[in-house]
Each structure stands twice: as C-alpha cells, then as structure tokens.
Amino acid sequence: MTPDEMHALVRRLYPLCRSITGDGVRQTLDIVGEYLPSLRAHEVPTGTDVLDWTVPREWNIRDAYIKDVATGERVVDFRALNLHVVGYSAPVHATMTMDALAPHLHTLPDQPSLVPYRTSYYAETWGFCLSEETRASMGDGPFEVFIDSTLADGHLTYGEAVIPGATDREVLISCHVCHPSLANDNLAGIAVAVALAQRLHEPRHTFRFIFAPGTIGAITWLARNRSRVDAVAHGLTLACAGDPGQIHYKRSRRGDASVDRAFEHVLRDRPHTILDFSPYGYDERQYCSPGFDLPVGSLTRTPYAGYPEYHTSGDDPAFVSPAAMGDTLDKLWDAVQVLERDRTYLNLSPYGEPQLGRRGLYASLGGRSDTKQTQMAMLWVLNLSDGGHSLLDIAARSDLPFAAVADAADALRDAGLLKELEP
Amino acid sequence: MTPDEMHALVRRLYPLCRSITGDGVRQTLDIVGEYLPSLRAHEVPTGTDVLDWTVPREWNIRDAYIKDVATGERVVDFRALNLHVVGYSAPVHATMTMDALAPHLHTLPDQPSLVPYRTSYYAETWGFCLSEETRASMGDGPFEVFIDSTLADGHLTYGEAVIPGATDREVLISCHVCHPSLANDNLAGIAVAVALAQRLHEPRHTFRFIFAPGTIGAITWLARNRSRVDAVAHGLTLACAGDPGQIHYKRSRRGDASVDRAFEHVLRDRPHTILDFSPYGYDERQYCSPGFDLPVGSLTRTPYAGYPEYHTSGDDPAFVSPAAMGDTLDKLWDAVQVLERDRTYLNLSPYGEPQLGRRGLYASLGGRSDTKQTQMAMLWVLNLSDGGHSLLDIAARSDLPFAAVADAADALRDAGLLKELEP
Amino acid sequence: MTPDEMHALVRRLYPLCRSITGDGVRQTLDIVGEYLPSLRAHEVPTGTDVLDWTVPREWNIRDAYIKDVATGERVVDFRALNLHVVGYSAPVHATMTMDALAPHLHTLPDQPSLVPYRTSYYAETWGFCLSEETRASMGDGPFEVFIDSTLADGHLTYGEAVIPGATDREVLISCHVCHPSLANDNLAGIAVAVALAQRLHEPRHTFRFIFAPGTIGAITWLARNRSRVDAVAHGLTLACAGDPGQIHYKRSRRGDASVDRAFEHVLRDRPHTILDFSPYGYDERQYCSPGFDLPVGSLTRTPYAGYPEYHTSGDDPAFVSPAAMGDTLDKLWDAVQVLERDRTYLNLSPYGEPQLGRRGLYASLGGRSDTKQTQMAMLWVLNLSDGGHSLLDIAARSDLPFAAVADAADALRDAGLLKELEP
Incomplete structure (x- = not known):
C-alpha cells in the first residue's frame, strides 16, 4: 500500500459518521476489510457486562439540522459535516x-471558523456543534431543531484481523475507530495499520490488529480475551499518524518493555520525542491498566490534544499527508523488524573469544585499525550473550544498528557459536 | 502563632545562657511550656551512661568578666552578652x-567587630570570647579575671512534647536547645517547632517534639527510648529556621525516605536546595547513626556554618525575621500535610479503567481537550495503586500536586474503588 | 625505576622483532627478567589446545628484503626496520x-612517509610493509624478494612474575609483548609494569604480572590457569602508556568493579577520560569474555587506534616520553594504593556517634566552623561502616580523598571502634 493509497483510504472513510456503536463503525470495517481480508467484525449486544462497564445502546443517525424558520434555510446541517451533531445525541424535533x-x-470561541467535535455517550442529551462564526450570524430564532437519531438496544461492533505467525506470541496493534469525520484522529492510524498488515509476510510473531471504538471497545475486547492477554508480547496503540508533526512514542506503563526499547532504538538518530507513560491518551489506558499491565506503547505523530486542529473540523483529509503517513509506517516497520528479529542467545564458547578467523568470520589480515562494524557486532554479541542480554539489549549497549547486531548473531548462530534461549 | 509571635518568642529566649546542661535549658523549657502545655522536662543525672557517652557534670554560671585593674572597668562582661564566656568554663578568679x-x-580576626561562640564541654578549661576590636584595645594588664561558674554533679535536662495521633506511628521533630544567645541557631528553630505543634489538630501520626541539647541530648533521648524508635515513621531536625537565606532540606541517611520525598515534592516549584545526607550538622548525626538509621532529615534555611553570622554575636534577633520563620513554617506544614495524607491504596477495579462517569466522578461531555487536573489525578491514582506506589509516589510520578492526588484518592476511596493497605 | 630508566628500557627493547611466537618474545622476556628477577618464561608447544584456539607454529625471521635487481640495492630492508615484513610471513625467495x-x-597512502604494521598470523602468506614514498619510487622491477623466515613447530612463550602478598587475592597486570618495533604499543606498557613491580614492597594482594602475546597469549594463560582466575580480585591490561595524550581508563565488563571505582576515584580531579567496556582493544577482551568475566579494566594514555602513529613506524621511542610514562605510573600507583588499602569495616559502636573526644580523636574546643577533613573522614567512616560500604565506597560517597578515609579508618580501628570484615 503506497502512501497515496493510504491517503485515498483516509478520504474514503472520512464521510462516515462513526461513533462508539452503530452503522458508521460497521461501514468502516467493511471498507477496511476490502484491504485486509482476514478482518472479522464482532458484534456484542447492548447490556453485556464488560469489565466494570456495560455495552451501551446502539446509536444511529440519519439526518439532523437547525433550520431558521424565517428563511427555511438549514443553518447547521449534519449532511454537510457529521461533526455538527453531538455524538450520541438523543432524537429531537x-x-x-x-x-x-x-x-x-x-x-470554539478561540477558533471561530472551526466546528468542534463533542460527544455525550453516557449522559443522555442532545446538541449541535458549529463554528463561532455561524453561531454569531444566527438571530433570535425561532429555529426548527431536528435530530433523526435512534438510541436503542443493538450491538457494539469491533474488528479484529490476525496474521498468523510462526509462534503464538503476539504483537497487538490497536486503533480506535469511533471518531466521525476526523482524518488524523484516527483514519490515518487505521490506514497505517492496514498498510503494516499488508506488508507482513509469514512473521515470527502472530500479529493481531484491533479496530475498536475507544475505551468501551478496548474494554470489550479485553473482557472477551482475558485468557489471551498473556500471549501479548508487544503492543501498540496507533493514532494521529498523519499530521505534519514529529513522531512521538509514548512508553508502556512498564517503561522498559521491548517495544519501548525497540522504538527508542530505531528513533534514536531521527527527530522524535519519547514520552513517559501517562494514564491518558488512547487505549493504552486500558491495556496498561494495572490488572493487565500489558507491554503496550503508543505511536503518534503529534500526540493527543497537541495540535490546534485536534477534535475540530480542521482535522480533515488535507491536514494529513501521504508523506507523513509513509514516514509513520517506515518507523513502525523498523520497530516491528526489531521485535521480529530480537532473540536472546547463549554464547556456547564463552571462555575467551572463539577463533572467528578459523570459521571464516574474521578478516585474516591483522593490524588494520578500521575494524568493521560487522566484526564489532560479532564481538559484542559474543561478549554479552550470557543469557541476560537480548540482541536489542546488545544493540543499545553497543550503540550499533540493531540490524548489524542481528546479522552478526545470525552468522554466529550459523557457525554453531550461539544457541537461542526461549523467551 | 503568628510570625510576629514567633519572633517575640525568639527575643524572649535570647538572653538566657543555655548550654548542654544547667538552668538556662530549664528556663528555656519553662518558657516553651507556656506555649506548649504538653511539654515535659526530663532530668537525667550526671554520670548516667547513655550509649557510648556519659552525662557530664552540670554547668551553671552567674557572672564573669575581665576587669582592667587600672581603670576598674569591665572590658569584657558576661552580663552584657553571654557569648563572652567559653561554654563550660571552669571557675577562675x-x-x-x-x-x-x-x-x-x-x-575572630576576620570579623573584628563580632564575638565568637566557643565551648569546651569535654576538656576542662576556661576562656573568654571577645571581638578583635576589644582585644586590640586592651593593654598589657594587669587584668582581674573572674568566672563565677559551677561545674558539679547535677542533671542534663531535655524537653519532650507529644501530640497524640490516631496511630502510634510517630513524626519526630527535634531542636537543639544548647546554644546561648544565638537567635537563628536555634531559637528560630524552637519557635517554628512550637508554631507547628500549635497548628496540629488531631493528627493521624503521633507528633513528638524533642527540645534537647545538641549531641549529648539526642544521645540521651535515644538511649532512653531505644524501644520507641521503631515507631518513628518520619523525622526532622529543625535549625537555623529564621535567616534570610533560601530553604535547605538535607536528606536522611536513607536518602529516599518518605520525609525526603515529601520535602522534595513540596519544594519543587519554589527556590530551595536539596542536600544529600552527610554525617555532620545537627542531631540527624545521631538519629541517622547506622545502628538507628532513622528516617530523619534536616530542615534549615542557610545550613550549618553557611552564613558569616554563624556562631557569632551577629546571630542576634535582628538577623532572623518573622517573614523567614513564617516561610519555614509554611513549607514545613506543607510537607507535614503530605506525610499526614500519604497512603498506599489498592485499586479494587484494576482491569481496565472503572467507569467513573457512572459514579459521578467524570465530566459527562466528552471530546473536550482541557481535561482537568482532578480527572488526571484520579486516573493516575487508579493506574498506580497496585500496592507498590503510595500517593506520594504517584504525585512524584505524575508531577501533580500532592493535594490533588490525595483529594482524588479520597473521592475514589469513597466510591469504593480503593482499599487502603497497611503501611 | 625512574622515568628515564623506563625510557631506556623502551629503547633497549625496541629493535627486537617480536611476534606472537618466536625468539623476539624470548629475548624481550630475558631483558625484562633483568629488571624483574621473579619473571619466569613459560613455553607452550605448537598444537596445544587452548580454549577455542590452538597454539600456532613458531615464527622466526633472520633477514628479509626487496632488492632492485637493476641496482642491487635493498629498497626495503628488514634489518633497518622490522616492521617492513608482514608478521608471520612465510619464507619466499x-x-x-x-x-x-x-x-x-x-x-599508508594517507601517511606517505610512514611504514605500516601488518600481520597475518592465521592465513599463510607473505608481504612487505613500506612507506608510500618508497613505493612510489620503485619502478617496474624486476625485484629480488627474500624473506628468510621459519614457520615450524615450536612454542608460544609468555612471561609471568609474581610478587607474593599477605593474602592470596590477586591483582593481575597484563601487557601484550607481541608487537615488533612499536614503542608506545606496547614497550611503554611493559616498562610501566616493570616499574610498578619494582615499587611494590610486601603488598597485601599477590601481584601477578603477565607478559604475553596479544589474544593467543592471554588465551593460553587463561587456559592453563582456569582454577586460578577465581583469585583475581582486580586486574588491568596496560598498554599505550607513554604517548603524549591524556590518560584513559576503560572499565571492566562488570562496570563497577573495585578497580573501576578505584581509577574513577584517583582520576576524578585530574584530566582523564573514563570509557565504558567494549569487547575490543587489548586482552581485556579475553579476561572479560563472559565465561571468565574478570574484574579487569584497561589503562592507556591515548587508547587503541586513537593516534595517527598507531601501528606505524611513527610509534618509535621518540613518540613516548619519560614524563608520560612517569605520569602513567603515578596514577596507576595511586589506584593500586586504593586497592591495597580498601577494606570493609563494621562500626562496633553504631548507636549514636561514639565519643571521639574521650579517645583523643576529636578536637576538644567546640563551636569552630572549620571542621577538619580528618574529622569528617572519621564521621563518614563511622556512619557508613554498616557492612555494606567499603572505604572506597565511603570515599566516593563523601567526596573525600581515599587516603584521608583510609587514615581515619586506621585511627578508628586502632581505637577499637571498627572491626574488619572478610572480603
């Protein structure tokens, strides 16, 4: 999937009116499924207990407007922009x-031309979002107010796609799919996840992609998969993946999980920001709740609430670019490669250095001072493969690129000098 | 007790000739007892073995001078300033x-107008302290030298005031009371301790205030209370509490005791200096000796020997101010509040976030980016209340004010989401 | 041994054609033995298995040249400089x-006037090293090429000198002796090691000096002394000890061994660089291989490959100076003194401070603010001698000179206040 194709997917998903339940999510998953055939949609009935929560009623909306009775004109029109209706608004006429x-x-008085995004999932009410400029142009009325929504027993819908790997240990990639017409938050994340899934080919880990409504969706998945979470070796929430800002990686609650160190390693020579865990943001809040404490970090460009367009009509497809999504995917891919190739080996010849030259692993002419990275990588792998250091540890300690370390380990393993230890 | 009343107490105590034993200490405790009715004076006889030491003979002094025989004038007069006599001087005429x-x-040749403070507790001698200017004006004599002191079997006196708390776990506040006319060192510390004691009302911890001569007094208290020290949860020596300098907190020997972290937290946004423990200074030397190793830090403004007036006649009541003592008390009070409110809780709903909205703990309208400190504090408390983090740990980790964290914990506990763990 | 005598030793050893085996090493050990009578040479036969390696054939060389047939002139002459022959060259005529x-x-095209140093120990070939300038002056030939070398079964030779100490715990000092005419690398290291050995007098530790060819020599020693390595309490490789650069200490693989902290302490107030361990450089590679993981650091001035003269004819006796070798010895001696004097004591009077004055260990006149370093050292030793801190730990923690701390500990031990704990 090219960056341009990712952006096309964003544009295709943009008009749908997603919320934490309802047909917008189903249509979104249908489209994602065209790119990712293994995607399965799960439907969980209203009223189902999920951890401390209950699956709410399903919300669907067909039309909504504020009409100036005097002119008969729709001053605010859901059909023009679905942000105009407060999410989960009860019907009104x-x-x-x-x-x-x-x-x-x-x-938004401080951003008078933008329409805010608001929801009211758990307190029944109704409302409209509009620009301050539109609001200022409205007279005293009267206004015809119409929201043609349904709030009724139904289902919560989430999608799950699994790329089977050589092992049962899983990499979890989770994207929220509950926001209506907001491009960076989180259609860009969905597009990058789809592109990653397409790029994986017979991976070592099993990769599980979750496309679920924020909070209640992750909670629902966790409630239905409690026995599965022990298999999660590494995880990530993926959001705000297409804005022009710098890449940000937010550590898991553990702070030093492999996924945390993998991103630190692959980002170290590129502009980036590493953030410590905080119990806010996206669904890492749920995955990293203390009972689960999964090794799940969060990858974004500009993070949660950090850009002026955040949760406004400014977060449209023009705000995200193919280049930015491509860049996010590149860095994510590099980190995934680290996780895929990371191993812990035991040096089988730990007393002194083994004679690499005899095995064809060492330049035969001594005395030269331009010792190559490959040879340094071999020496580091031999020296630190005492059972207490993974290849990622060794890359971090030696300040060598992970790929050089992993290549060296492959050569040493093939020469019979290393034995892989179980994770 | 207002800052002005603290300063008045300093002025009232200033003229008394305190030493490590004798009536000066008794008179000091009598006056402190007027402000702190629970204060009890303890008398320990000369010769009593206390840890590695022995309670010395009691020293009292009535008069002392150096008189120029030619003029009959008192060139140096104890009655004008009690620093003029070396503490514990033997009688001489x-x-x-x-x-x-x-x-x-x-x-003090480098400070020619100031009179130094000197003592000779454990080597019997006599001497006078005077300004270099006075010394330079004295001729060849002869001089009549008179010290009307008594060095005889008697008692060492120290005071102890206990404010009972809801628990037996104690906060120890210790002030040295052995210096004669030196205002900052340590009448200011005594005054701040008294003000703190007055402000406490039905505390959780039991607060024990010790007013004892330096070194031998603390050693005597420790010798007589060896079974009690296990109850000391937090402690502090309080000295040099009124000079114009910046606040300094010196860590306990442990370095990361709750009292250390409480002061670090409450001082973090104010000008201050944190010092590592060193086995010098005030009676933290004794409380933090390796056999006891109590969690006792030290609060001062300018610390030990750090100001030119230190241990000279320049340390008079004009050197300390009501404002500085009030500021010391404010910061001490804030740290005491942290210690009083610190708890370790267990999140009873640790799988995913509990639904705060249903319990009235969360704003119902979603999507807004100005998440409030209160809600962040609740999320942090829930996320880190795994049994391994106290509220103080959580405040430090989240960089939120301790009070916000503690308020959030109160709300969550009241909602049945937290259970307090035993310390 | 004075700095000038060290330099004289360098000049005397310089002409010998050392390699990893052969008479050059034997002659070197003979000369070193004149200065260090306890030195013993060990001969290990070709073909002996040593760890993962095998002792190679012995190489000796008598003459070698490239002669311009047209002029009959030796264009390249081994007798003028033994670097001209690639080490371990097979015979050719x-x-x-x-x-x-x-x-x-x-x-060396970038250093056209210098002759490089090259070897080919483990791939049989032959070659000549010469300056780019000489190379450029040579025509098309023909040339008579002659290397009168022998590559035959024989022995690997290494030297070992032991200075017995009061205890069996050993300090290992290892120098590589396999380089031909290179002064800094490592004749200077050999000279400093000899000077250190001469200066030791009835040490506490047993000092073991190893003069062995790089890599294979250290591996041979380790293979023959596997039961002895547990006695190695501290160790060091010593190399590049005479160049004009700053002193560098490279940590052992453990990173916080006593030898690491001893050098950090003695160097802290002098220009120096501390390097983390890396599995490259000198024979610390072998001593710190994961199977042995000995506490062996590396002391150099400019380290491995860090100066333009490295492994070239520019590394001649003029490149090293008596002053630089003297400076290296001074710092090494200071660190050795720390290791020799380091102890862990237990404070026998840990409850409160013991009364030092009564034991004559404390100035009797109190109140003075110029507390002396000696008294601070005593207080630190008493406070931290809880069984968990050595004198070196205490020096580091207190930021006092180690000697002051050790002197204080001696005084306290003599006063019966400390008991030495077993290492």
Missing part, C-alpha cells in the same frame, strides 16, 4: 428560540 | 597580665 | 616484476 437552543450549542 | 591571659582569649 | 609483487606490498 422542536421549534425553539435561541434562548432555549443556546445551551445545546457548542462552539 | 585571678589577676594576670595579658601574656598569661592571652591563651584564654578567642576572637 | 623469488625474482618478480612489480605487477607480481604489488599484491604483497602494504602502504
């Missing part, structure tokens, strides 16, 4: 003056 | 020339 | 054109 309507209107 | 007197005179 | 000769010639 009434005529009212501005005085009555005002408490139901949400604007 | 003799007439002698300057040649004979000179070895008994102590001055 | 032939006449050939430059076309045929060229693959056997080694120069």
Whole structure:
C-alpha cells in the first residue's frame, strides 16, 4: 500500500459518521476489510457486562439540522459535516428560540471558523456543534431543531484481523475507530495499520490488529480475551499518524518493555520525542491498566490534544499527508523488524573469544585499525550473550544498528557459536 | 502563632545562657511550656551512661568578666552578652597580665567587630570570647579575671512534647536547645517547632517534639527510648529556621525516605536546595547513626556554618525575621500535610479503567481537550495503586500536586474503588 | 625505576622483532627478567589446545628484503626496520616484476612517509610493509624478494612474575609483548609494569604480572590457569602508556568493579577520560569474555587506534616520553594504593556517634566552623561502616580523598571502634 493509497483510504472513510456503536463503525470495517481480508467484525449486544462497564445502546443517525424558520434555510446541517451533531445525541424535533437552543450549542470561541467535535455517550442529551462564526450570524430564532437519531438496544461492533505467525506470541496493534469525520484522529492510524498488515509476510510473531471504538471497545475486547492477554508480547496503540508533526512514542506503563526499547532504538538518530507513560491518551489506558499491565506503547505523530486542529473540523483529509503517513509506517516497520528479529542467545564458547578467523568470520589480515562494524557486532554479541542480554539489549549497549547486531548473531548462530534461549 | 509571635518568642529566649546542661535549658523549657502545655522536662543525672557517652557534670554560671585593674572597668562582661564566656568554663578568679591571659582569649580576626561562640564541654578549661576590636584595645594588664561558674554533679535536662495521633506511628521533630544567645541557631528553630505543634489538630501520626541539647541530648533521648524508635515513621531536625537565606532540606541517611520525598515534592516549584545526607550538622548525626538509621532529615534555611553570622554575636534577633520563620513554617506544614495524607491504596477495579462517569466522578461531555487536573489525578491514582506506589509516589510520578492526588484518592476511596493497605 | 630508566628500557627493547611466537618474545622476556628477577618464561608447544584456539607454529625471521635487481640495492630492508615484513610471513625467495609483487606490498597512502604494521598470523602468506614514498619510487622491477623466515613447530612463550602478598587475592597486570618495533604499543606498557613491580614492597594482594602475546597469549594463560582466575580480585591490561595524550581508563565488563571505582576515584580531579567496556582493544577482551568475566579494566594514555602513529613506524621511542610514562605510573600507583588499602569495616559502636573526644580523636574546643577533613573522614567512616560500604565506597560517597578515609579508618580501628570484615 503506497502512501497515496493510504491517503485515498483516509478520504474514503472520512464521510462516515462513526461513533462508539452503530452503522458508521460497521461501514468502516467493511471498507477496511476490502484491504485486509482476514478482518472479522464482532458484534456484542447492548447490556453485556464488560469489565466494570456495560455495552451501551446502539446509536444511529440519519439526518439532523437547525433550520431558521424565517428563511427555511438549514443553518447547521449534519449532511454537510457529521461533526455538527453531538455524538450520541438523543432524537429531537422542536421549534425553539435561541434562548432555549443556546445551551445545546457548542462552539470554539478561540477558533471561530472551526466546528468542534463533542460527544455525550453516557449522559443522555442532545446538541449541535458549529463554528463561532455561524453561531454569531444566527438571530433570535425561532429555529426548527431536528435530530433523526435512534438510541436503542443493538450491538457494539469491533474488528479484529490476525496474521498468523510462526509462534503464538503476539504483537497487538490497536486503533480506535469511533471518531466521525476526523482524518488524523484516527483514519490515518487505521490506514497505517492496514498498510503494516499488508506488508507482513509469514512473521515470527502472530500479529493481531484491533479496530475498536475507544475505551468501551478496548474494554470489550479485553473482557472477551482475558485468557489471551498473556500471549501479548508487544503492543501498540496507533493514532494521529498523519499530521505534519514529529513522531512521538509514548512508553508502556512498564517503561522498559521491548517495544519501548525497540522504538527508542530505531528513533534514536531521527527527530522524535519519547514520552513517559501517562494514564491518558488512547487505549493504552486500558491495556496498561494495572490488572493487565500489558507491554503496550503508543505511536503518534503529534500526540493527543497537541495540535490546534485536534477534535475540530480542521482535522480533515488535507491536514494529513501521504508523506507523513509513509514516514509513520517506515518507523513502525523498523520497530516491528526489531521485535521480529530480537532473540536472546547463549554464547556456547564463552571462555575467551572463539577463533572467528578459523570459521571464516574474521578478516585474516591483522593490524588494520578500521575494524568493521560487522566484526564489532560479532564481538559484542559474543561478549554479552550470557543469557541476560537480548540482541536489542546488545544493540543499545553497543550503540550499533540493531540490524548489524542481528546479522552478526545470525552468522554466529550459523557457525554453531550461539544457541537461542526461549523467551 | 503568628510570625510576629514567633519572633517575640525568639527575643524572649535570647538572653538566657543555655548550654548542654544547667538552668538556662530549664528556663528555656519553662518558657516553651507556656506555649506548649504538653511539654515535659526530663532530668537525667550526671554520670548516667547513655550509649557510648556519659552525662557530664552540670554547668551553671552567674557572672564573669575581665576587669582592667587600672581603670576598674569591665572590658569584657558576661552580663552584657553571654557569648563572652567559653561554654563550660571552669571557675577562675585571678589577676594576670595579658601574656598569661592571652591563651584564654578567642576572637575572630576576620570579623573584628563580632564575638565568637566557643565551648569546651569535654576538656576542662576556661576562656573568654571577645571581638578583635576589644582585644586590640586592651593593654598589657594587669587584668582581674573572674568566672563565677559551677561545674558539679547535677542533671542534663531535655524537653519532650507529644501530640497524640490516631496511630502510634510517630513524626519526630527535634531542636537543639544548647546554644546561648544565638537567635537563628536555634531559637528560630524552637519557635517554628512550637508554631507547628500549635497548628496540629488531631493528627493521624503521633507528633513528638524533642527540645534537647545538641549531641549529648539526642544521645540521651535515644538511649532512653531505644524501644520507641521503631515507631518513628518520619523525622526532622529543625535549625537555623529564621535567616534570610533560601530553604535547605538535607536528606536522611536513607536518602529516599518518605520525609525526603515529601520535602522534595513540596519544594519543587519554589527556590530551595536539596542536600544529600552527610554525617555532620545537627542531631540527624545521631538519629541517622547506622545502628538507628532513622528516617530523619534536616530542615534549615542557610545550613550549618553557611552564613558569616554563624556562631557569632551577629546571630542576634535582628538577623532572623518573622517573614523567614513564617516561610519555614509554611513549607514545613506543607510537607507535614503530605506525610499526614500519604497512603498506599489498592485499586479494587484494576482491569481496565472503572467507569467513573457512572459514579459521578467524570465530566459527562466528552471530546473536550482541557481535561482537568482532578480527572488526571484520579486516573493516575487508579493506574498506580497496585500496592507498590503510595500517593506520594504517584504525585512524584505524575508531577501533580500532592493535594490533588490525595483529594482524588479520597473521592475514589469513597466510591469504593480503593482499599487502603497497611503501611 | 625512574622515568628515564623506563625510557631506556623502551629503547633497549625496541629493535627486537617480536611476534606472537618466536625468539623476539624470548629475548624481550630475558631483558625484562633483568629488571624483574621473579619473571619466569613459560613455553607452550605448537598444537596445544587452548580454549577455542590452538597454539600456532613458531615464527622466526633472520633477514628479509626487496632488492632492485637493476641496482642491487635493498629498497626495503628488514634489518633497518622490522616492521617492513608482514608478521608471520612465510619464507619466499623469488625474482618478480612489480605487477607480481604489488599484491604483497602494504602502504599508508594517507601517511606517505610512514611504514605500516601488518600481520597475518592465521592465513599463510607473505608481504612487505613500506612507506608510500618508497613505493612510489620503485619502478617496474624486476625485484629480488627474500624473506628468510621459519614457520615450524615450536612454542608460544609468555612471561609471568609474581610478587607474593599477605593474602592470596590477586591483582593481575597484563601487557601484550607481541608487537615488533612499536614503542608506545606496547614497550611503554611493559616498562610501566616493570616499574610498578619494582615499587611494590610486601603488598597485601599477590601481584601477578603477565607478559604475553596479544589474544593467543592471554588465551593460553587463561587456559592453563582456569582454577586460578577465581583469585583475581582486580586486574588491568596496560598498554599505550607513554604517548603524549591524556590518560584513559576503560572499565571492566562488570562496570563497577573495585578497580573501576578505584581509577574513577584517583582520576576524578585530574584530566582523564573514563570509557565504558567494549569487547575490543587489548586482552581485556579475553579476561572479560563472559565465561571468565574478570574484574579487569584497561589503562592507556591515548587508547587503541586513537593516534595517527598507531601501528606505524611513527610509534618509535621518540613518540613516548619519560614524563608520560612517569605520569602513567603515578596514577596507576595511586589506584593500586586504593586497592591495597580498601577494606570493609563494621562500626562496633553504631548507636549514636561514639565519643571521639574521650579517645583523643576529636578536637576538644567546640563551636569552630572549620571542621577538619580528618574529622569528617572519621564521621563518614563511622556512619557508613554498616557492612555494606567499603572505604572506597565511603570515599566516593563523601567526596573525600581515599587516603584521608583510609587514615581515619586506621585511627578508628586502632581505637577499637571498627572491626574488619572478610572480603
């Protein structure tokens, strides 16, 4: 999948009115499934207990507007932009003056041309989001207010795609799919995840991609997969993957999980920011809750709430670029390669250095001072393969590229000098 | 007790001639007892073995001077300033020339107008302290030298005030009371301790205030309370609490005791200096000796020997200010509040985040980016309350104010989401 | 041994044609033995298995040259400089054109006036090293090429000198002796080791000096002394000890061995560089292989391959100076003194401070602010002698000179306040 194809996927998904339940999520998963045939949608009924939560009623919406009765014009129109309706708004059809309507209107006074994104999942209400400029142009009314929504028993929907690996140890990649027309948050993350899945070919780890509504979706997945979480060796939430900002990696709660150190390693020579874990942001909040404490970090470009377009109509497809999504994918791929190739070996000839020259592993002409990276990598792998250091540890300690260390280990293993230890 | 009342107490205590034993300490404790009715004076007889030491003879002094025989004038007069006599001077009454007197005179050549403070507790001698200016004005004599002191079997006196708490775990606050007319060192510390004691109301910890002569007093208290020290959860020596300098907190020998981390937390956004433990300074030397190793830090403004007026007549009541003592008390109070409110909780709903909204603990309208400190504090408390982190740990990790963290914990506990663990 | 005598030893050893085996090493050990009578040479037969290696055939060389047939002149002459022959060159006697000769010639194009040092221990070949300038002056030939060398079963030779100590715990000092005419690498190291050995007098540790060919020599020693390595308490490879550069100490693989901390301590106030361990450089590669993991660091001035003269004819006796070798010895001696005097004591009076004054260990006149280093050292030793801190730990923690700490400990031990714990 090329960067341009990722961006095309973002544009295709953009118009759908997603929420934590409802047909917008189903349509999204249908489209993702075209690119990722192993994707399966799961439907969990309203009222199902999931950890401390309960699956809520399903919300669907067909139309909504505020019409100026005097002119008959739709001042605010859901069909033009689905952010205009507060997510999970209850149905309403009434005529009212501005005085009555005002408490139901949400604007951004500091960003007067942008429409905010608001939801009210767990408190039944209704509302409209609009630009401060539109709000200022509205008179005293009366206004016809119409939200044609349904809030009823139904299902919560999430998608799961599994790329089987040579081992049962899993890499978990989780994207939230509950936001309506917001491109960076999180259609870009979905597109990068799809591109990663397409690129994987007979991996060592089993890769599990989860496309679920934020919070309640991850909680639902965790509730239904409690026996499976022990298999999660590494994980990541993937969000805000296409904005122009610098890459940010946020550590897992553990702080020194392999996934944390893999990203630190692959990002070390590139502009980036490493953030410590905090119990906020995306669904790492759930995966890293203390009962689970999974090794799940978070990869974004500009993180949660860190850009002016965040949760506004400014987060449209023009805000994300093919180049930025391609760059996110490149770095993610490098880190995945580290996780795929990381091993812990035992040096089978640990007393003194083994004679590498006899095995064809060492330049035969001595005395030269330009010792090559390959030979340094072999010496580091031999020296630190005492059972307490993985290849990633060795790369970090030696400040050599992981690939050089892994290549050296392959050569040494093939020469019978290393034995792989079980993880 | 207002800052002005603290300063008034300093001025009231200033004229008394304290030493490691004698009536000066008794009079000091009598006055402190007026402000702190629970104060009890303990009398320990001369010759009592206390740890490696022995309670010395009691020293009292009524008068002392150096009189110029030619003029009949008191050139140096104990009644004008009690620093003029070397502490624990043996009695003497003799007439002698300057040649004979000179070895008994102590001055500060680099601070010619100031009178030094000197003692000789454990080697029997006598001497006078005077300014270099006075010394330079004295001729060859003869001089009448008179010290009307008594060095005889008696008692060592120390005071102890206990504010009972809800638990037997103790906070120990220790002030040295052995210095004569030196205001910052340590009448200011005594005054701040008294003010703290007055402010405490039904605390959780039992607070024990010790007013004891330096070294031998703390050693005596420790010798008589060896079975009690296990109850000391947190402790502090309090000295030099009123000078114009910046606040300094010196860590306990352990370096990461709760009291150390409490002060680091409350001082972090204010000008301050944190010092590592060293086996010098005040009675933390005794409390932190390796056999006891109590979690006792030291709070001062400018520390031990760090200001020109230190151990000179320049350390008079004008050198300490109500504002500085008030500031010391404020910071001490903040740290005490941290110790009082610190707890370790267990999250009873550790799998995923509990649904805070259903319990009224979370704003119902989602999507807003200005997440409040209160909610962050709740999420941090839930995430880290795995039995391995106290509220103070959580405040340090989250960089949130301790009070916000503790308030969040109260709310979560009241909602049944947390269970307090035993210390 | 004075610095000038060390330099004289370097000059005396310089002309010998050392390699990893052969008479050059024997002659070197004979000369070193004149300065160090306890030195014993060990001869290990060709074919002996040593760890993963096998002792190679012995190499000796009598003469070698490239003669311009046209002029009869030796263009390259081993007798003028033994670097001219690639180490371990097989014998050859032939006449050939430059076309045929060229693959056997080694120069340094970027340093056209210098002759490189090259070896080919484990791949049988022959070759000459010469300056790029000489190479450029040579025509098309024909050339008479002659190497009068022998590559035959024989022995590997290494030297070992032991200075018995009061205990069986050993300090290992290892120098490589396999380089021909290179002064800094490693005749200077040999000279400093000899000077250190001469200076030791009834040490506490047993000191073992190893003069062995690089890699195979250390491996041979390790193979023959596997039961002895447990006695190695501290160790060092010593190389490049005479160049004008700054002192460098490279940590052992353990990173925090006493030898590492001893050098950090004695170097802290002098220009120096501390390097982390890496599995390259000198024979610390073997001593610190994971099976042995001995506490062996490496002391050099400019380290391995760090100076332009490295492994060239520029590394001649003029490149090393008596002053630099004297400086290396001074710092090495200071570190050795730390290792010799380091102890772990237990404070026998750990409850409160013991009364030092009564034992004559404390100035009797109190109140002075210029507390002396000696008294601070005593207080630190008493405070930290809880069984978990050695004197070196205490020096590092207190930032006091080790000698002051050790002197204080001696005084306290003599006063019966400390008991030495077994290492």
